[in-house]
Amino acid sequence: VGAHKGEFASYILKIKTITKIFCFEPQLLIYELLKKKFKKNKKIKVFNLALDKKKSKKIIYNNKLTSTSTLQKFNNKSFYLKIKKLLTFSKYNYQNTDIINTNSLDNIFNKINLKNVLLKIDVEGYEMNVLIGGKKHLKNKIDYILIEHQFGNQYKDNSTIKINCFLKKNNFKIVKSFIYSTLHFKDVLYKKESNLAIKNIK
Numbered sequence: 001v002g003a004h005k006g007e008f009a010s011y012i013l014k015i016k017t018i019t020k021i022f023c024f025e026p027q028l029l030i031y032e033l034l035k036k037k038f039k040k041n042k043k044i045k046v047f048n049l050a051l052d053k054k055k056s057k058k059i060i061y062n063n064k065l066t067s068t069s070t071l072q073k074f075n076n077k078s079f080y081l082k083i084k085k086l087l088t089f090s091k092y093n094y095q096n097t098d099i100i101n102t103n104s105l106d107n108i109f110n111k112i113n114l115k116n117v118l119l120k121i122d123v124e125g126y127e128m129n130v131l132i133g134g135k136k137h138l139k140n141k142i143d144y145i146l147i148e149h150q151f152g153n154q155y156k157d158n159s160t161i162k163i164n165c166f167l168k169k170n171n172f173k174i175v176k177s178f179i180y181s182t183l184h185f186k187d188v189l190y191k192k193e194s195n196l197a198i199k200n201i202k
């Protein structure tokens with residue numbers, strides 16, 4: 001969710017036991033690149049939409065760094081955002097906006113049989129909306145969640161504490177964290193507590 005140009009999808013395709021990958025990317029130009037990249041791969045299905053609490057239309061704030069475009073409103077007091085604007089020679093936190101389609105995880109996968117599922121979320125502060133839209137599947141269809149946690153308080157109404165509490169209530173626990181060298185975000189891996197322990201993760 002937030003597939004961007006398929007960086008993670010390309011990596012995980014190396015695991016031969018992977019049978020299906022669903023990629024969601026709302027930025028139209030990036031979606032076209034993603035679709036072209038995987039057009040010959042039958043394991044991958046690409047959607048030009050964002051995952052949300054429900055089916056709707058939303059504003060996306062497109063950034064020069066396309067991997068950081070977001071549906072979430074910015075916290076203009078964030079020191080990190082001020083640094084980011086300097087580094088990208090930008091006057092504002094975004095370059096332009098578009099109206100994009102959204103749908104919920106529960107709606108999309110309502111009639112699709114899922115098993116042995118990893119849900120990867122990288123949506124720049126919009127994580128809770130994705131999770132709330134997938135509450136039914138969190139109960140018994142999703143085994144692992146890999147989610148990006150931002151540092152620097154970049155977005156309004158974005159709380160890693162709330163995300164952790166929400167996932168804990170849905171029987172997920174943290175098993176691994178991956179802090180990136182830039183030190184401004186980390187990926188956190190959760191697993192359903194009823195599942196077997198993950199082995200050999202480095």
